Amino acid sequence: MATPMKKSPERTPTKYDALVAAAVLLLAVALGARYWFAPAQDAALTAVVSIDGVEVERLAFDDTEREYQNNGYTVHVTVTPDGVRVDHADCPTQDCVHTGTISRAGQSIVCLPARVAITLAGAADAGYDVIAG
């Protein structure tokens, strides 16, 4: 003898179902917003200047010149749309001048005697994590 079919539960959506759906939707939108409105990584390169390990200035890649004095030495920096270089410095080693022009994320010019470092930062995806050599 066939067993009588159990009566199926009520299928009509109720206000509680609507509440669940709304909550899911809200959370989805909120999570999406986290990524959409997260501060975008700056795609433009910026020269970050630090003295004694402390950031003192950020320079855009425009035509500009700066002079930094520290530890008894003066370092003259030139920024162009093509890159950043130390034109001249009165440090004894001249390593900063020898470095030449830098133009890619992660590159840096360092004047050890003056304790001035210029590092290029900001490219969203440079294709590498760090520069060695």
Place this chain on the structure above:
Amino acid sequence: MQKRAFVLIFICLLLAGCGKRPDETPHRRTVFAMDTVMNLTVYGENGDKALDAAEQDLRRLDALLARGAETSAVHTLNQYGFAEDEETAALLEKAGEISAATGGAFDATLGKVLDLWGFGSGAGDYRVPPDAELDAALAAVGMERVFVDGEEIRLAAFTEVDLGGIVKGYACERMFDRMKENGVVTAVFDLGGDVALWGGKSDGPWRVAIKDPADEGAFLGILETDGGRFIMTSGVYERYFEENGARYHHILDPKTGRPADSDLVSATVVCQNGIWADALATACCVVGADGALALRERLADTMPFDLILITDDARALYTCEGFAPETNNGYAYEKVA
């Protein structure tokens, strides 16, 4: 009603879990120490704490091992020929081991010779020393002139040590210890172009751009590698001076006391040991391309390492599996087994 509430809470928790990613916030610090600028980047929640510990260690090591610091064990050792310090003693023993393994191409007793050229503690006062001065200083060079007994170190007369060739590699190893202690999963240290990679990344292997020694704005290629690696480079282009039209660089051959006259412009060593990586980069520049490859073969069982060598006739020899050379940059690349 209760069932629906449970489903609602469950979904919320599930979505909250989906939204949570591992904390990959970079914590950065710039430190001037050991005659270089160091850019330290540590990822994750303990980043700042780990950086504090790392910086503290760097300062401590700088004070302990710098020749120029009057408080350092190395300064005391050079001045009095005797010092007591466990860490310095251990480093000098390691330096002796590396010196023997490289046939003397690496030597930590070049202190006086470096000073004569102006590459030592009085860096910047460059000059070509007269032969007589150089010969006298060279007579006091050799790791057999360093005697280590426990934490006691003695030097033969006139010998001066300089740990500049291994101190950055050693510092990186100590920083790895600090990362481990603080539960850091991912970190990268750039010590003036010498790089140490701690742990892995969530988006694949580390990608390291290797600088072209001839062009500051160009790369030799990209090296993909795992964490726990030290990538140390020595090059004749790093520190030099010119006199009467000749260029004199800072990598001195311990046998001649003069700038190494090999066919290498730069040597990059990839190794799982920081001290060895640091020392081997210098040693390879001294022995040249063939010598460096022979050294790699000789040490294959005891201290395996990979190389990227740039010769003065624009050849780029490399042994790394994960190295992708740049194209059309004038170098003749050759993968060496």
